[in-house]
Amino acid sequence: MMCKTRKILSFLLFLIVIGLALSPISHAIDSDLDDELTLNLEPAGKDYKMLLVYDYRNYFADLRDSVTTTREMFGHFNVSVDEVDQLSYQQGQLSQYDYITVVGLQGDFTNLVFMEDLAETDKTVIWVGKGIENLLNKTSRYNMEYAGPYYDFTSVIYKGENYPIGVKREFSAITIQNDQVEVYSWLFTGVDNLPFALNDQNLWYFSRIDLNEPLIFIFSDVLFEILPPHVEAYQKVYLRIEDVHPFRDPEKLRAIADYLGDKDIPFMVGLIPAHRQPGSRYITEMDEIPEFVEAIRYMQERGGSIILHGYTHTVFGADISGEGFEYWDGIEDQPLERDIDEWVRYTIGRGVKISIENEIYPLGFEAPHYAMSQDAYKSLKKYFSTYSGQIQSSDWGFSTSIIPFETRNTQLFHKFLPESLGYIDPFDAASVEKIKNNYNLIKIVRNHMAGVFYHPYLDIEYLKELVEFLEESNAEFYDMRDDYHWVKFDNYEIVNNNGTMNVSYPEDRSDPRKDLRRFFNATTLILIAILCLVVYTFIKFFIHSKDVTSKKMKG
Amino acid sequence: MIFVDYLFLYSMTTIWLLLGMNIVLTYFGYVHSVQVRDKKLNILTDMNGFPTISILIPAHNEEKVIFNTVRSMLKLDYPHDKYEVIVVNDGSKDKTAEIVNELMNKYPHRKLKLINIPKEEGGRGKSNALNYGFKQSTGEFIVIYDADNTPNRFALRYLSHELSSHEKYGAVIGKFRTRNKERNLLTRFINIETLSFQWMAQAGRWKLFRLCTIPGTNFMVRRKVLDEVGGWDIHAVAEDTELSFRIYQMGYEIAFMPLAETFEQEPETLKVWFRQRTRWVNGNIYVLVKYLKKVFNVGSGRVLFDLYYFFSVYFLFLSSIIVSDVIFILSIFTDYRVGISGNFVLLWLMTYFVFTLQISIALSIEKGEATLRNILLIFVMYFSYCQLWLFVSFYGFYRNIKDRFLRRKTKWYKTERF
Numbered sequence: 018m019m020c021k022t023r024k025i026l027s028f029l030l031f032l033i034v035i036g037l038a039l040s041p042i043s044h045a046i047d048s049d050l051d052d053e054l055t056l057n058l059e060p061a062g063k064d065y066k067m068l069l070v071y072d073y074r075n076y077f078a079d080l081r082d083s084v085t086t087t088r089e090m091f092g093h094f095n096v097s098v099d100e101v102d103q104l105s106y107q108q109g110q111l112s113q114y115d116y117i118t119v120v121g122l123q124g125d126f127t128n129l130v131f132m133e134d135l136a137e138t139d140k141t142v143i144w145v146g147k148g149i150e151n152l153l154n155k156t157s158r159y160n161m162e163y164a165g166p167y168y169d170f171t172s173v174i175y176k177g178e179n180y181p182i183g184v185k186r187e188f189s190a191i192t193i194q195n196d197q198v199e200v201y202s203w204l205f206t207g208v209d210n211l212p213f214a215l216n217d218q219n220l221w222y223f224s225r226i227d228l229n230e231p232l233i234f235i236f237s238d239v240l241f242e243i244l245p246p247h248v249e250a251y252q253k254v255y256l257r258i259e260d261v262h263p264f265r266d267p268e269k270l271r272a273i274a275d276y277l278g279d280k281d282i283p284f285m286v287g288l289i290p291a292h293r294q295p296g297s298r299y300i301t302e303m304d305e306i307p308e309f310v311e312a313i314r315y316m317q318e319r320g321g322s323i324i325l326h327g328y329t330h331t332v333f334g335a336d337i338s339g340e341g342f343e344y345w346d347g348i349e350d351q352p353l354e355r356d357i358d359e360w361v362r363y364t365i366g367r368g369v370k371i372s373i374e375n376e377i378y379p380l381g382f383e384a385p386h387y388a389m390s391q392d393a394y395k396s397l398k399k400y401f402s403t404y405s406g407q408i409q410s411s412d413w414g415f416s417t418s419i420i421p422f423e424t425r426n427t428q429l430f431h432k433f434l435p436e437s438l439g440y441i442d443p444f445d446a447a448s449v450e451k452i453k454n455n456y457n458l459i460k461i462v463r464n465h466m467a468g469v470f471y472h473p474y475l476d477i478e479y480l481k482e483l484v485e486f487l488e489e490s491n492a493e494f495y496d497m498r499d500d501y502h503w504v505k506f507d508n509y510e511i512v513n514n515n516g517t518m519n520v521s522y523p524e525d526r527s528d529p530r531k532d533l534r535r536f537f538n539a540t541t542l543i544l545i546a547i548l549c550l551v552v553y554t555f556i557k558f559f560i561h562s563k564d565v566t567s568k569k570m571k572g
Numbered sequence: 573m574i575f576v577d578y579l580f581l582y583s584m585t586t587i588w589l590l591l592g593m594n595i596v597l598t599y600f601g602y603v604h605s606v607q608v609r610d611k612k613l614n615i616l617t618d619m620n621g622f623p624t625i626s627i628l629i630p631a632h633n634e635e636k637v638i639f640n641t642v643r644s645m646l647k648l649d650y651p652h653d654k655y656e657v658i659v660v661n662d663g664s665k666d667k668t669a670e671i672v673n674e675l676m677n678k679y680p681h682r683k684l685k686l687i688n689i690p691k692e693e694g695g696r697g698k699s700n701a702l703n704y705g706f707k708q709s710t711g712e713f714i715v716i717y718d719a720d721n722t723p724n725r726f727a728l729r730y731l732s733h734e735l736s737s738h739e740k741y742g743a744v745i746g747k748f749r750t751r752n753k754e755r756n757l758l759t760r761f762i763n764i765e766t767l768s769f770q771w772m773a774q775a776g777r778w779k780l781f782r783l784c785t786i787p788g789t790n791f792m793v794r795r796k797v798l799d800e801v802g803g804w805d806i807h808a809v810a811e812d813t814e815l816s817f818r819i820y821q822m823g824y825e826i827a828f829m830p831l832a833e834t835f836e837q838e839p840e841t842l843k844v845w846f847r848q849r850t851r852w853v854n855g856n857i858y859v860l861v862k863y864l865k866k867v868f869n870v871g872s873g874r875v876l877f878d879l880y881y882f883f884s885v886y887f888l889f890l891s892s893i894i895v896s897d898v899i900f901i902l903s904i905f906t907d908y909r910v911g912i913s914g915n916f917v918l919l920w921l922m923t924y925f926v927f928t929l930q931i932s933i934a935l936s937i938e939k940g941e942a943t944l945r946n947i948l949l950i951f952v953m954y955f956s957y958c959q960l961w962l963f964v965s966f967y968g969f970y971r972n973i974k975d976r977f978l979r980r981k982t983k984w985y986k987t988e989r990f
Contacts, residue, residue, distance in 0.1 A: 537581065541919055544588065548922040551595050555929040558602050562936040565609065 063097040063247060063426060067116040070103050072125045072148060075411065081418050082411035083226050084120055085429075087145065089408055090237060091118075092424025092433065093464070094244035106131040116244065117142045120226050124148030124189065141219050143243060145236070146226035147189045159217045160197045164190035170204040173213055173235060175461060179205065180231040188224040191215065201239050214239045228418050230437075234461040237421050241463055248423045250464045253495035254456070254487055255285055257324065257383075257405065258316070259440065259470040262289035263303040267312035269473050274312075276477060278319030282484065283496035285405060286316050287326035287383055287470065290368045300329055302371050305534065310375045322497035323377055324405045327385040328364035344397075345388035350414050352390035361396040369400070369506040373522050378511050380502040381405045381434065387417045394429045402431040402503040405468065421462040432502065434495070436468025441479045449482055456490065466495060576899055583892035583899075590884050591923065597776030598930040604779040605771065605937045608830055615729045615831070623732055625655040625792070626711030630701035634719035635666040636989045637837070641719050642675050646682055650728040656683035659719075660705035663694040698788075699804035699811040706803055714798060718789040720989055722751065723834040730832035731792040742824025743793040743816075745774065745784050746832030752990065755840050760949060761957040762838040762845070764931060767941060770830070771934035777881075778828035781874040783820050788812040790834040797824060808862075809975075810855025817863055820875045840990050846964060848987045853968020854975065857886055890965050927954060 069091075074084045088098045096116055103119075108130045111117050117140055119126070124147030126132060135142060136155035144152065150163035167190035172181045188204060190211045202214040204224065214223050214235060221243050223236055258273055277284050291302045303309050317323065331341035343364060346353050353360065365382070372379050381403035389397070390412050397404070407417035408429065419437040424430065438455040442448040452469055459467045469487075471480050487494075497513070504511040508523040627645055631638055638659065645657045659672045672686040689704050706714060713732055717723065727746055735744040747770050753763035774784045786793075788811075801818045808814035819826055839845035860882045863875075931950045936942040 533581075541915060545915065545919055545922060548919075548926055551926055552922065552929060555598070555926065555933055559929060559933050559936050559942075562602065562605070562933060563942050566936060566939050566942070 063095050065096045065115040065245070066113065067091060067096040067098045067118055068111055068114040069098050069100040069118045069120065070106055070131060071100065071120040071122070072103050073122040075413070076122055079228075080411060080414040080416035081228055082413075083122060083146075083228060085410040086228055086408065086418040086420070087118070087120055087226065089410070089424060089427050089429055089433070090240075090420050091244070092427035092430070093237075093246060093248050093420075093422045094240065095247040096244060097426070098428075103128045103131055106134075108134065111135070111138055111140065115140060119144045119146075119148070121146035121148035121189075122226060124151070126151040139219055141221065141243060143221045143223075143240075145223045147187075149189055149191065149222060152220075159220055160194045161191045161215070161217060161222075162194065164192045164211070166190070167204075167211060169206040169209075170211075171207055172205045173202060173231060174205055174210075175202040175213075175231075175235045175238070178461075180235075180458070180461075182232060183229070186225065186227070188213070191222060191224060193217075201242065202235050216242070230419070230455070230458050231461060233419070234421055234458060237462045246464065247425055248464065252460070252463075252465050252493060254438075254467040254469065254492040255405075255434065255436075255495040255497075256282065256484070256487075257285040257287050257436065257468060257470040258321070259287040259472050260289060260326065260330065261286050261313070261473055262330065263292045263301055263306045263309045265309070265473055267308045269477070270309075270312040271315055272477055273473055273480065274316040274319035274321060276480065277321075277484070280484065280488075281320070282494050283320045283322065283498065284316075284494075285324045285381070285497060286313065286321045287324050287405075288313060288372070288377070288379065289326045289328070289330045289385075290371050290377075291329045293329045293331040302367070303377075304371055304375050305538075310377065313377050314375075317377065320496070322381070323372065323379040324381045324383045325365070325368045325372065325379040325401075326383045328368045330385040341385065342388050343385045344393040345384075345386070345390060345409070345415055347386070347388065347415065352392065352412050357390065357392045358396045361393055361400075365397070365400050366506050369504060369509050370522075373509050373511070373520060378513075378518060378520055379504055380497050380511065380513050384409075386415070388415050391429075398429070398431065400504065400506050402501070403434060403497075404430045404432070405434045406436050408433070421459050421465045421467075423466045432500075434468065434497075435466055436470060438467050438469035440470045440472070441475060441483065443475055443479070449479070449486070452483065453486055456487070456492075467492075576902070579895050580899055583896040586884065586888040586892045587896075590889050591926070593881065593884070594772060594930065595926065597772045597780065598933060599776070600779035601771040601774075601776035602933055602937070604775040604828065605830065607779075613730075613733070613831070615726050615733060619729060619733055621736065622651050622654045623712040623736055624710065625650065625713045625715055625728060625732060626705075626709035627655060627657045627715045627717060627728075628702055628705040628709065629657065629659045629717050629719055630662065630698050630705065631659050631664060631668050631672075631719045632662045632701070633664045633666045634668045634989070635664070635671060637720040638668050639671050639675065641717065641721055642672060642684065644722045645717065646675075646679055646684065647725065648723065648728050649725045650732075652682060655728060656685060656709070656711060658685045658687060658705050658709055660687050660689065660701045662689045662696075662701045662704075663691060696806055697809075697811075699806040699808060702811070703803040703806065706798060709795075712795055713792050714795055715792045716789060717834065718836060720837045721748075721789055721834045722836075723790060723832070727790065727832040727834060728792075730829050731790075734827055734829040734832075735792050735794065738825070738827075740823075740825050741794075741827045742797040742819040742822065743786060743791055744827045744829050744832075745786055745792075746790040746834060747774075747828075747830045748787060748790050749833055749835050750838045751835040752837055752840060755990075758842060758845060758957075759838050759840055760946070761953055763941075764935065764946060764949060764953065765957070766838070767938060768931040768934035770828075771937055772930060774828050775830065777878070778826075781877055782825040782827075783874055783878060784816070784826045784828045785878075786812040786816045786819075786826065789836060790832065793819070797822070808855060808858055809851055810859055813856055813859045814862070817859060817875070817878070820878065837990060839987060842960075844988045846960075846967070849964040850968040850971055853886065853965055854971040856882060857968065857972040858975075860886060886965065886969075890962070890969075893962060924954060 069088055071084045074082050084100060088100055091098050103126050106128050111134050117135065117138065126148045132151050132155050135152055153159060153163050166187045168185050168187055170182060170188060172179050193212060193215065198215050198217040200212040200215045203210045204213045212224065225232065227233060261270065291300045293300050327343040330343055341347065344361065369379065382397060382401040383404065383406045387406040387409060389409050407419050409416060410418045420435045421437060424433045437459060438452045456467055459465045469483065471483060499516055501515065502513045510521045512519045629641060642657060642659060661669050669686060669688060676684050676686065687705055687708055689701060702716065713735060715728065715731065731744050731746055735741050748766060750759060750763035750766060753759050778784050797819060800822060804811045805814045816826060839848055863879055928950045932942060932947055935946055
């Protein structure tokens with residue numbers, strides 16, 4: 018009996034030892050990847066310079082900053098932009114630039130020095146919006162006349178297509194005097210036509226600064242007539258699986274990966290690496306749910322590129338991961354009051370670390386709800402080359418602006434991959450229809466990038482409908498992996514360049530907190546294993562002992 | 573990781589240490605039962621001598637039970653000239669003394685003594701009564717029975733055979749069974765509990781560390797040992813636990829002899845049960861504190877183990893249960909929640925299963941105890957009877973602190989007889 022005892026005890030000990038030995042393996046795998054990669058934080062700069070002069074930054078009651086949005090749009094082209102308030106413009110300032118863009122929201126160009134410089138310059142001038150009369154009064158070289166504000170347009174005609182413009186709004190009407198003027202787009206009242214976009218010698222004129230479709234698309238497309246592009250020519254669309262947090266069903270994620278993978282459609286995964294339990298302070302980071310991590314890795318294998326979508330996506334507004342804000346105070350609708358640099362650093366640091374440590378390699382970032390204060394963008398730019406989504410162009414309140422193409426090297430981003438088609442909302446029967454319309458509209462822009470997103474908890478049939486539509490439209494899917502992106506946080510680096518990804522991270526990155534948790538998880542498993550053995554042994558004892566005692570009774 | 577998680581870890585760890593300890597003890601308890609069975613001791617023929625024995629029965633208002641108890645002592649199968657029965661009557665206000673006198677008249681040739689403790693020296697509890705009786709006893713081995721006990725006929729033979737088999741044994745304890753187990757649900761629970769306690773804690777510890785805790789009744793101790801330790805500690809409420817510690821400290825072993833059985837009455841009402849148990853907790857804490865103070869010179873590792881066992885039962889386990897209950901309540905009413913993940917549901921289910929199995933094994937060792945009804949009762953016990961332990965421990969703690977504060981003297985705490 019004693020011998021048997023010893024055997025069982027030594028077996029238990031063996032189990033414990035094996036269990037303890039195995040537990041650290043999961044996080045001790047080191048990176049043998051190339052450490053010598055060099056990070057190109059400053060990709061090729063821009064060759065031309067543009068001065069952007071404005072009177073005001075936004076329309077009354079519009080939270081979007083028209084100047085910021087316009088400036089960011091120029092990021093698609095080979096120009097770097099400096100912006101200046103028309104009042105601060107200094108005489109001769111425009112001579113240092115290749116292009117001058119004037120953005121007029123009220124038309125109050127009171128700085129005469131600026132108007133005089135502008136009237137005399139031969140450089141390309143792009144005038145968007147109100148106040149053109151100030152220039153036309155100074156010079157007679159242009160073959161057009163200001164015709165005052167005009168409200169009655171209902172549609173815009175561009176390249177032979179007529180697009181409704183929705184709510185009536187104010188345009189600064191121009192009448193043209195001869196064929197020297199080339200009109201690119203006409204506004205239409207149903208009876209009258211007046212130009213929306215025209216070119217006369219060095220002047221390009223747009224009769225309204227407008228951030229809404231279809232006008233912004235037409236403006237964007239006409240820009241290709243004016244400026245040399247910086248981004249290579251392509252028309253692409255991307256699909257992003259959105260709000261993927263650790264408590265999403267791994268099976269559904271795999272099903273999506275399989276569906277898209279089988280079709281060879283690259284996609285993005287908006288990954289929220291941690292989940293905060295509603296009503297709790299406790300954050301579950303994804304590595305605590307191995308099935309989830311495996312599902313994400315599987316998505317990665319099947320053509321998914323990871324976009325870090327905040328850290329928990331739960332603070333400052335809502336309590337559920339995927340619902341709250343993170344870089345914007347959604348309750349007071351204002352920038353966060355905390356130290357934003359520190360906060361961005363903390364959340365992004367955690368997200369990047371747990372991702373890389375789990376062999377998940379984000380290539381871009383996307384703020385929860387696309388909400389970010391301007392300072393937060395600045396801070397983010399230190400860590401991520403690439404941003405996916407829409408732009409919050411001001412700190413006046415939460416709003417987002419769309420841009421129809423990829424931009425590079427702007428004030429906000431190194432690289433911006435816009436999403437403008439929207440998402441599938443199961444409560445909105447027309448949402449797929451809306452996406453289709455948006456897609457047809459964005460095609461106005463010759464080199465466009467269109468993004469669309471889909472929540473993985475929905476029926477996969479929605480995704481199939483969407484994908485089938487895009488396939489029928491012969492859309493080309495954007496694959497992040499074929500592009501250049503980097504992520505850098507302390508010693509954690511990911512550089513993706515045209516199909517090759519280099520990852521480096523510190524070898525020693527033990528986190529006592531994590532180690533404890535892992536240890537605990539492993540111990541629980543070992544305990545269960547030991548218990549199985551105990552249960553087995555005890556059942557045997559019980560049966561045996563009962564046998565003996567009942568025999569004794571009979572005997 | 574947040575504070576709640578650390579608390580949770582603490583609870584998990586201490587609870588599991590104790591559970592693990594109990595699993596090991598069950599294993600060894602079972603091994604012991606098999607060994608005793610396989611030894612096939614024939615107590616009628618295998619005795620190698622009959623040392624003289626004194627049976628001490630402390631009595632304080634025991635008129636309801638003393639007659640039967642003394643009579644069953646006289647009926648024990650042991651040479652009549654080799655054992656004496658001493659009833660130590662400590663100021664009974666009922667007919668205890670008269671009944672014993674009556675019995676003495678009825679059995680004039682038997683060695684039956686009644687010692688009445690004078691009023692000025694009495695009323696100080698069981699330890700005092702035992703010391704008093706011990707002084708007037710003559711036996712080489714001393715046996716203690718509570719006034720409500722009915723030992724089996726061969727109990728003395730088994731105890732003395734075991735005690736005389738090894739010089740190192742300072743004492744031998746027998747097993748006690750519940751006489752009134754069929755009375756109600758409470759006594760059935762107590763029956764299951766006492767059996768599992770004896771087969772797990774007593775037999776297991778004996779097999780593993782060669783020590784047991786003297787249960788207060790049905791045990792035999794050498795006169796020499798009692799002389800050396802100077803009798804019972806009259807300040808101890810749990811005089812038996814206290815005595816056990818002193819016996820181990822002297823290097824003696826306390827053996828478990830499960831064949832020496834006694835039947836005793838267990839509380840039939842919750843109130844009586846509660847009073848009895850809180851007294852035990854209070855008494856055990858007294859002993860624990862007394863010996864924890866000198867933890868560095870208690871001597872052997874096995875004593876340390878026993879101290880740790882008590883310590884983990886009364887301090888670590890209790891605190892863990894409280895902590896985990898607090899965490900549970902916090903999680904309902906606030907947003908403090910444990911976030912450590914793990915397969916807790918499975919773990920818990922297995923724990924529950926192991927708990928049931930451990931006790932089932934203990935029952936299976938006894939004839940006719942591993943019945944379906946009893947096994948179903950174990951499943952229920954976890955959620956009912958076992959949970960009462962929390963209140964008992966709490967109140968026991970409270971009483972211990974109160975006693976310390978008021979420097980209350982020990983007196984007779986007696987479990988009501990039915």
